Amino acid sequence: MRTLGIGWLMVVVGFLYLPISVMMLMSFNASPFYTLPIEWTGHWFAQLAQNERLLDAGRNSLLVATVTAVIATICGTTAALVLGRGTFRGKRLFQILLLPPMAIPWLIIGTAMLVFFHWSGIGRGLHAMILGHVALSLPYVVLVVGTGIQTLKPELEEAAMSLGSTPAHAFFAVTLPGLMQSIIAAGLFAFAVSLDQFVVSYFLAKPGVTTLPVEIYSSIRKGFTPEINAISTLLLGVSMVLVLAFAWLSNLGSAAHERR
Amino acid sequence: MLLPTYGILAISVFLPLAVMAFFSILKRSPFDPGPLTFTIDNYLVFARRPYLIDVAWTSIQLGLWTTGACVAIGLPAALALAKATRGQSQKILFFLIILPFWSNGLVRIFSWTMVLRDGGVLDYAYHQLFPSAAPLGLLYSFPAIVIGLVHAYLPYMILTCYLSVSAIDDQFLEAARSLGARWPTLFLKIILPLAMPGIVAGSVLIFVPVIGSFMEPRILGGKTGVTMGTVIEDQFTQAFNWPLGSAMSFVMLGFILVLFGTFAGALKTRPVAAA
Amino acid sequence: MSAVDIAGVAKTYGPVAVLDHVSIDFEAGRFTSLLGPSGSGKTTLLRIVAGFVIPDLGTVRIRGEDVTAMPVWKRDIGIVFQSYALFPHMSVMGNVVFGLNRRGIRGAEARRRAAEALETVRLTGFDDRRPKQLSGGQQQRVALARAIVTRPKVLLLDEPLSALDRRLRQEMQVELLRIQRESGLTTIFVTHDQEEALTLSDRIAILDKGRIIQQGEPSAIYERPRTRFAASFLGDANFLSGTVVRGAVRVGNVTVRCDGALPADGTTVTLAVRPERMAMVALGDGHGDGGNAVMGVVHTVTYAGAVTTYRLDGPGGLALRVFVQNRDGTRFAPGSEVRLQWSPADTVCLED
Numbered sequence: 001m002r003t004l005g006i007g008w009l010m011v012v013v014g015f016l017y018l019p020i021s022v023m024m025l026m027s028f029n030a031s032p033f034y035t036l037p038i039e040w041t042g043h044w045f046a047q048l049a050q051n052e053r054l055l056d057a058g059r060n061s062l063l064v065a066t067v068t069a070v071i072a073t074i075c076g077t078t079a080a081l082v083l084g085r086g087t088f089r090g091k092r093l094f095q096i097l098l099l100p101p102m103a104i105p106w107l108i109i110g111t112a113m114l115v116f117f118h119w120s121g122i123g124r125g126l127h128a129m130i131l132g133h134v135a136l137s138l139p140y141v142v143l144v145v146g147t148g149i150q151t152l153k154p155e156l157e158e159a160a161m162s163l164g165s166t167p168a169h170a171f172f173a174v175t176l177p178g179l180m181q182s183i184i185a186a187g188l189f190a191f192a193v194s195l196d197q198f199v200v201s202y203f204l205a206k207p208g209v210t211t212l213p214v215e216i217y218s219s220i221r222k223g224f225t226p227e228i229n230a231i232s233t234l235l236l237g238v239s240m241v242l243v244l245a246f247a248w249l250s251n252l253g254s255a256a257h258e259r260r
Numbered sequence: 261m262l263l264p265t266y267g268i269l270a271i272s273v274f275l276p277l278a279v280m281a282f283f284s285i286l287k288r289s290p291f292d293p294g295p296l297t298f299t300i301d302n303y304l305v306f307a308r309r310p311y312l313i314d315v316a317w318t319s320i321q322l323g324l325w326t327t328g329a330c331v332a333i334g335l336p337a338a339l340a341l342a343k344a345t346r347g348q349s350q351k352i353l354f355f356l357i358i359l360p361f362w363s364n365g366l367v368r369i370f371s372w373t374m375v376l377r378d379g380g381v382l383d384y385a386y387h388q389l390f391p392s393a394a395p396l397g398l399l400y401s402f403p404a405i406v407i408g409l410v411h412a413y414l415p416y417m418i419l420t421c422y423l424s425v426s427a428i429d430d431q432f433l434e435a436a437r438s439l440g441a442r443w444p445t446l447f448l449k450i451i452l453p454l455a456m457p458g459i460v461a462g463s464v465l466i467f468v469p470v471i472g473s474f475m476e477p478r479i480l481g482g483k484t485g486v487t488m489g490t491v492i493e494d495q496f497t498q499a500f501n502w503p504l505g506s507a508m509s510f511v512m513l514g515f516i517l518v519l520f521g522t523f524a525g526a527l528k529t530r531p532v533a534a535a
Numbered sequence: 536m537s538a539v540d541i542a543g544v545a546k547t548y549g550p551v552a553v554l555d556h557v558s559i560d561f562e563a564g565r566f567t568s569l570l571g572p573s574g575s576g577k578t579t580l581l582r583i584v585a586g587f588v589i590p591d592l593g594t595v596r597i598r599g600e601d602v603t604a605m606p607v608w609k610r611d612i613g614i615v616f617q618s619y620a621l622f623p624h625m626s627v628m629g630n631v632v633f634g635l636n637r638r639g640i641r642g643a644e645a646r647r648r649a650a651e652a653l654e655t656v657r658l659t660g661f662d663d664r665r666p667k668q669l670s671g672g673q674q675q676r677v678a679l680a681r682a683i684v685t686r687p688k689v690l691l692l693d694e695p696l697s698a699l700d701r702r703l704r705q706e707m708q709v710e711l712l713r714i715q716r717e718s719g720l721t722t723i724f725v726t727h728d729q730e731e732a733l734t735l736s737d738r739i740a741i742l743d744k745g746r747i748i749q750q751g752e753p754s755a756i757y758e759r760p761r762t763r764f765a766a767s768f769l770g771d772a773n774f775l776s777g778t779v780v781r782g783a784v785r786v787g788n789v790t791v792r793c794d795g796a797l798p799a800d801g802t803t804v805t806l807a808v809r810p811e812r813m814a815m816v817a818l819g820d821g822h823g824d825g826g827n828a829v830m831g832v833v834h835t836v837t838y839a840g841a842v843t844t845y846r847l848d849g850p851g852g853l854a855l856r857v858f859v860q861n862r863d864g865t866r867f868a869p870g871s872e873v874r875l876q877w878s879p880a881d882t883v884c885l886e887d
Contacts, residue, residue, distance in 0.1 A: 002344045005336070005339065008337060008340055009337055009340045009341060009345070009353060012337045013357065015411065016411065016415075017360065019372045019411065020360060022380075023374045078262070079264075079265035079266070094262065100274075101269065101272075101273050103468070104516070105471075105473075105512070107472040107493065107509070108277075108472060108509045108513055111280065111493075111496050111509055112273075112277045112279070112280040113273075113276045114496060115276060115279055115280045115283055116271075116276035116279040119283075120279075132272055134268055135271075138269060142265070195364070196363065196364040198364075198366045199475065203497075213364060213367075216367070217366060221478070228370070232370060236363050236364060239363040243358075243363075
């Protein structure tokens with residue numbers, strides 16, 4: 001039974017990585033029509049360096065992702081602190097309000113944003129995308145930092161106060177350093193969510209102002225060029241590195257608490 | 261203190277949804293000249309244009325097939341992960357399964373075109389074996405969309421099932437075995453019921469986004485890839501009939517809320533450990 | 536001179552009165568325990584002295600100064616939590632100098648004093664370690680060093696030993712006592728373990744349901760408990776109920792005498808006798824010494840090495856317990872009829 005199980009797991013892992021590996025391999029294939037067998041070349045990556053559209057879109061993606069990460073982390077952390085430490089009426093309500101962005105399909109959220117932003121004059125473009133991405137990342141940031149807060153005992157701040165710290169000092173000297181890992185992890189999370197976001201970006205993009213996934217989509221719809229493979233491979237690589245960083249950070253955190 | 265966060269959410273999510281609701285009852289887009297007229301015609305569109313019912317049914321089928329496949333593939337995988345592996349290798353396998361999940365969804369779907377298209381990997385391999393056969397024609401079909409979606413959402417199911425299954429105490433199984441039960445019974449009577457919360461949670465997490473998908477059907481389905489998602493998207497980007505698109509979105513949203521309502525109970529009790 | 540003065544303190548959370556008009560003085564330089572079951576309010580009282588909780592009524596004075604509404608960080612206190620609450624991102628040295636830094640003592644001087652404190656708790660050489668690298672006992676010592684290094688006006692300990700295993704606990708009890716004597720700090724110690732309270736304290740205050748039931752020196756409370764609760768929380772006791780008749784107490788058809796004043800004739804009272812103060816004598820072995828005596832039948836015998844515990848059925852179905860030191864190996868078997876004898880001096884008339 002056990003070997004059957006492990007065998008199946010291998011099949012599943014193989015299934016998960018098959019298309020990705022193929023695509024990565026193909027980005028080194030000289031043939032512009034993806035004909036097999038593969039002729040190895042780095043040509044497409046070089047080509048990529050000159051594709052202004054894709055490069056522009058890439059830069060936009062990075063910009064949006066960075067700004068999103070910063071804003072979402074700051075807002076989300078303060079929200080997590082208030083929700084985690086405070087007790088007040090309506091707290092439950094605020095916690096529930098964090099669910100819709102996670103539960104509603106991006107199609108609906110994206111179109112709603114498009115409608116509202118257009119109608120209210122906010123318009124489309126990078127600023128709209130940042131707004132949208134932040135909204136989507138916020139619940140996750142609150143979740144990650146919130147979990148970090150729960151593992152922090154309130155006695156730490158009490159101990160600091162008993163030694164003479166004002167509440168403000170206790171927060172900066174004791175609580176914040178303890179949360180730093182969760183905050184950074186949440187930031188990385190938000191960055192990754194934004195970088196990979198397609199649907200909402202799609203609706204909020206303007207001609208000439210797009211992010212990488214949206215650009216890749218248009219290129220796919222128009223016809224394949226191997227440069228798409230190249231940029232996709234790169235994008236995939238970056239996402240995976242981010243996740244590895246996130247996992248490594250989380251592991252550090254949980255290992256530290258494990259010793260007790 | 262909470263203001264920035266909820267302010268952003270208000271502007272980006274709650275107000276937009278409210279405004280979209282408003283739009284859905286308009287006859288014409290408010291950006292067109294002329295007075296605003298209200299109507300519920302947009303909501304009756306399913307009655308007016310029967311082909312939309314087919315489209316909706318396609319979306320639902322997509323959801324059912326994808327979810328079903330994910331359960332069939334994911335539950336055994338989760339079981340194996342929880343019970344057949346241990347320690348370091350378990351962590352590594354777990355990580356390997358979750359990793360693609362966090363990579364770009366669009367890119368993953370795109371990568372399937374490499375595999376499924378004529379001249380792509382599968383077709384190529386097939387023709388190495390049967391040189392004179394006709395092209396497989398795997399891409400641009402309903403099954404292709406399902407494959408892509410399953411690939412995209414499988415980790416969800418494995419994750420939720422894993423959480424449920426890992427809470428099943430080995431001693432349950434051993435006790436049942438000692439009473440004479442063999443694998444089919446073990447599975448049906450013990451594992452399945454205890455894993456149910458995970459299965460339900462995973463199913464809802466998969467079904468909901470799938471019925472709203474438009475990117476995957478378009479890329480992998482080509483002309484046959486017409487779903488509620490693509491139709492709604494069309495209203496906003498091609499037909500510019502925003503009121504109609506809004507109404508359709510809300511119909512879908514309503515459907516989803518009903519789903520959540522029905523399965524909310526199961527979702528809440530999800531991570532409770534057995535015994 | 537009292538270092539900490541609590542007067543009429545009350546605290547209510549919703550419908551629950553956690554503390555109900557509590558008044559107590561803590562003498563300077565002494566080790567006082569707040570002893571009670573969970574929910575008795577002892578931790579709340581400690582936290583009121585610390586400043587984490589503001590009482591609804593009453594005042595708190597530290598060295599004469601009214602601090603009832605003063606915030607925690609202005610009071611000059613040291614506190615050790617049950618979970619130690621060491622700052623995980625700082626080293627041992629970092630933790631210990633924290634309080635000194637807050638008081639403006641920094642650099643070499645701070646480190647010197649911290650090293651002194653660490654030496655007092657016998658933890659020299661651990662300066663650069665992180666809390667997660669230390670064992671439970673070591674973390675506790677660091678927490679203690681951190682609390683005493685600033686020479687606070689009062690040292691507060693909130694069940695600091697409950698997380699330790701038995702052996703370590705006993706060791707730390709000895710250490711704690713030594714450190715307190717050496718530093719001379721006024722110490723308030725919260726615990727639910729009566730043995731611990733007896734071992735460590737100069738004074739004990741027993742709390743139950745938000746009230747101080749009895750306070751005083753350990754031996755005083757033990758010898759002369761005032762209520763049923765005090766008698767059974769601190770040690771074990773046999774309870775005999777009866778009516779006052781002509782200066783003695785009639786329990787069933789036995790007359791029991793006790794050494795203190797008794798209420799008026801006709802009042803129902805409860806008497807308490809410590810199990811180790813009763814002697815067991817076989818029937819027919821002489822007839823008593825003029826003290827109190829009842830007949831009983833041995834029900835269960837529990838041998839525990841140094842002491843054997845006998846559970847007996849007394850007159851009228853009364854359940855009695857006797858501790859006998861195993862000096863000469865004589866033992867009574869279950870079912871034996873025996874006579875229990877004890878002195879009126881060991882009979883306490885309870886107030887409730």
